[in-house]
Amino acid sequence: MKMSVLSRLLVGALSVLVAAGALAQVKPAELKVGITTFLSGPASVFGVPAKVAAELYIEQINAAGGINGVKLVPSFIDEGVGADKLLSEYRRVVQEGGTRVMLAGISSGNCNIIAPVAEDLKVLNIMWDCGTEKVLEDKRYRYVTRTQANATTEMVASVLYLLKTRPDMKSIAVMNQDYAWGRDSWELFRNTLLALKPDVKIVAELFPKFGATDYSTEISRLQALRPEVILSTAWGGDLDTFVRQAAQRGLMKSSLFILPLAESSLERLGTTLPDGVIVGARGDHYFLHPQQKDDPKLKNFVQKFRENTGSYPIYSVYHMVQGLDGLVAGYQKAIKANKGQWPSTEQVADAMRGLEFRGLTNVVKIREDGQGLEDQLLGLTKKTPEYKFPILEKIVIYPAELITTPVGQKSPEWVKTIKPELLSNPRFKQYN
Amino acid sequence: MSTPLLQTTDLQLAFGAVVVADHINFSLARGERLAVIGQNGAGKTTFINICTGLIRPQGGSVHFDGEDVTRLSPRVIASRGMVRSFQLPQLFSEHTVRDCVRLAAAGKSGRLGLWTPLAQAVSKDAVDSVLEMVGLAARGDALSAALPEGQRKLLDIAMALVLEPKLLILDEPTSGVSTDEKHGLMATIMRALDAQKVTAIFVEHDVDIVSQYATRVAAWIAGRIAADGTPEQVLADLEVRKNVIGE
């Protein structure tokens, strides 16, 4: 009995797959796009705005005729339900809906988990926001690409900006969230920093648990240690809480803070953040982007987004738009290569490699390993009368190709080989 | 019959100021039917609890069948053959009458089989004969919680009998039973005891019952044995008449 059932199951399942495979060639009525994003949990501070952005921008794309007349139809999956529940949801959307394209996701942990599954399901998966460099360095994928930078690019840029602001810094303490991003980003940051400035003393490495709500003890300890610089790659509620408690207790007066993800908290934190804090944007996204701020595409979208949500776009919003632009560009490239015929998933996946496209800010290039090259933007907070929250001054934009691990190398090792000459590279322009 | 079946030496126990066991020296020979009389709080049940290992005495010792059982748990003592029934029937309220007895029977072997169903794990005859003795054979499939008090008492006793004890201690077997039922109940119990030739101690208030069924009577007053002897002697004893029977 068991075997017969088994074989029946296989037949059924296979037939479904075959059918799906056949469909891919014909130009479909619509292109289903599955999007994983945090709709619940702490990370929904990125996820919810990104969802709004996706809806707005897909509307805009469809209004312009979609991809060769094929309209995009998004379906959203909540990343907040926990990795295991997320996986079965992901499978459901792909297998049930015959969805051919997925945008996943925000959490590095989730990307690490989803990438092999996507390869397994033979579905094009665009990692639109997660930062972990490991996923594409540890394994070569055909169906998985990333339309933005990875942790290495972001951390190297952060170190460079820090050393530009404080060339002779002596000591640093770190306070990151206790999970993959917090640990890995610190490893990259530390290796880079020590490569460029071996004499820096690391006085404390604190990893309070993800979603911790009370940092007063950590703050007391940091005040007692008096590090010259305090790094935190935390984000969302955790970052807000830490920054607020730190500001309330004057820690931000005694130490220079470098917060590579704080662009996403600027507006929420309002005036809590003092002047002169180093803030990163996980990319070159900023509504006052020194090169692009007058570009209509950026201007219009920022305005549209503000009309809808009442707040300025944050990096997850830019990343979502960038992911969708990358998707569209990939399909158009594949269609051209396919002599105007609708491409198969495989053709699109291959077309994504070597693709050059532009989101709302600078052009992004996708390498043959699927990794996107995205410039990095950092600056110092400055309160101004025009805005209710600090804006960035002394902005520097770092070209991605100079600060990204070459194809085939592993980041934690590569960053150790960075030479101090990089600091004085003429292509790192500062804008005021 | 050299060694006494049950022997307590200088048992002492006090809850704060209240002395419940006042240097009790007591021994019981095989085959006796001892009735324990005494007012509530005189220490009768405490004496039972000490003997069966539920309470540890502050001083003195309990020997059963020649062995010291003072520090042993109720479970071990029961397996040695000193078994009790309870004033308030202690049943497995979610089990049927027959299953209650079966569980007790299974307890006798002491082994916790994981495979054989309870029904097959114990001897059917043993269970049936005990149910027969106490006259519950007809109610075998009833839920124990559903029985009337009299029958609950009987079941409680049946669960003790099926362990084939050497000594059975019955704590007020007739309490909570209407007067006209009492004699029938005792008759049933005694028949069962005779059938198994069990030595027995029973706590009892009813003088008629005591004089009718006991071969020996011990009267408890304030934690000590005030009188001990044949029913005639003890029930004639003045102190007993005054403090226990209350005349």
Place this chain on the structure above:
Amino acid sequence: MPQELYALAVLDGLSYAALLFLVALGMTLVFGVMNIINMAHGSFYALGGYMAATLGGWAVAQGASPAWSLLILPLAAVIVGCLFGGLMETALMRRIYDKDPILQLLVTFSAFMIFEDFQRLVWGTQPYFVSDIVNYLGTTDVFGITYTRYQLLLLPSVALVVFVALRSFLKYSSVGRQIVAVSHNREVSTAMGINVRRISLVTFVVASILGALAGALASPTVSWVPGIGAEMIVLSFAVVATAGLGQIEGALVAAILIGLARSFSVYMLPELEVLVPYLIMVLVLLFRPQGLFSVAKARRV
């Protein structure tokens, strides 16, 4: 670790313990009187914080001075306690007092699940944070370390005041005495003509208010995010269990114990910080299952 750091660890530990104590107090009260561990108690903590943030935000929008927060925070707690606590008691709890403990736990667990989503539906998923009161009260330096007066002074003193108030309420007020009576024996109290229904309601509402108060007090220093209650419930479990169920003084000591242990571990072995409360709970339950300050027996046999 240098001498003054001990002092610092103590200060950090106390302000944390203060909140822990308030939550645990409510839970232990409910258990003392109704013999039920309320799994949804953490939800009152969460709701209290949200309510406080909402009211606070509104007040700030009205241009009210931050000082008003001193009124708004307890107000939020009372609203939450009466509204949700009252609702839960009348709709659920009073129907399960005679039920099997397993079912009681299950019902409160269901209530917890419902509250979890309720928060998300009402307050969304974005962090809430209204901290004007903290800045308003300013800071104090201890050994060159800056502390906010809010955490250094306000939180612990509120906790103490509440403790003393509750103690004397139970001792001297007639309702308080009735609560104590019911906690000793439901049946007898009923026989004595105490309206047990009413007392249960009062107790539960008071307990809910305490939980909510802790949330309200925490909200100015913490970004309020969904799921914040699930964490708190286990921590207050740890406190209540360590102290011994129904032990009010015990809860105070246990909260301080756990608060200090936690802050010291941040200085000495940061890796153990999250583990500490549970380790303490396990050790205590293992060697003194009835808790440090309770005389009850662990099992009935």
Place this chain on the structure above:
Amino acid sequence: MTKPKIAVIALVLLALLLPLALPWIKTPLILGTAFGIAALGISILIVSGQISFGHALFVCGSGYAVAFAARQWPDLDSVLLLALGAGVGALLGVVVGSFVVRYRGIFFGMLNLALSMVLFAALGKFFTLTGGTDGLRLERSPFFGLTMARDQYESVLLVTCVVLALLLGWLVQRYLRSVAGQALAALKSNETRLEYVGISAYQTLWIGYIMSAALCGLSGAMFAIAQGLVTPEMGYWVRSGEIVFVAILGGVGHPVGAFIGAGIFEFVKLFAAAYLTGAWQMVLGFVLIGMVFLAPRGVSALLEPRSSLPIDNEQERP
């Protein structure tokens, strides 16, 4: 044929045939079955009147053991991994049980909860060993000696889980009817008397505890190999609560109850995830409250009212 038997057959057919129509549902079905097996374990304890809000400890512990093993020896057969899971669960049960079964009621529940939270916190903390809160991934291992594609693998795993569920359900039923099992039920109604008839309450409960731990361990292994992932979340107290939830929902009267409960649980979750996002907990909450008041003995009790025992009953104490 009794109603529960019909229910069993219905469930089995549902689990095996549904995927033919909806291939994506295999994973939910596997997870549901795994959940049911964990609930089956919990229901053993509920029979003894005890409730554990920490049994996710065994699910999680075994899950990680399986993950470690699979990462160490990538070609270790999934069958062995499942066995390993059950074994580790049982082993943990022996150790933890040896002291936990001394406690009753709320103490039993809380001690379990505390221990599970220790494991949960530790797994999240020791990043280098456990991968922290992101957990550990494990590659798909061979099954019955064959390396399979995902789809085939899922099918085989599903069938295996269903067969195991049937087998275990039968074994548990057999156990509960045995002396040890009946003693377990007696322990609930009158522990004193149990001791007085010469049966050790400690042993009785310990045996039950080890069984429940082993079942939870097996389900942990199923979760792990079905998802290719283990996270500390598996050991969070809310998960323990969900297992109890499923057990009570389905009812402990008949083993099929655990799986009915799991079925309802997974269905509501899928349904809610698809149609009223972010409110599935709320739905489940109301479902359970409804159950407690309308059918406190669970769904399976509705199938055969006489056989199963009421959960709430007056207890007798000396």
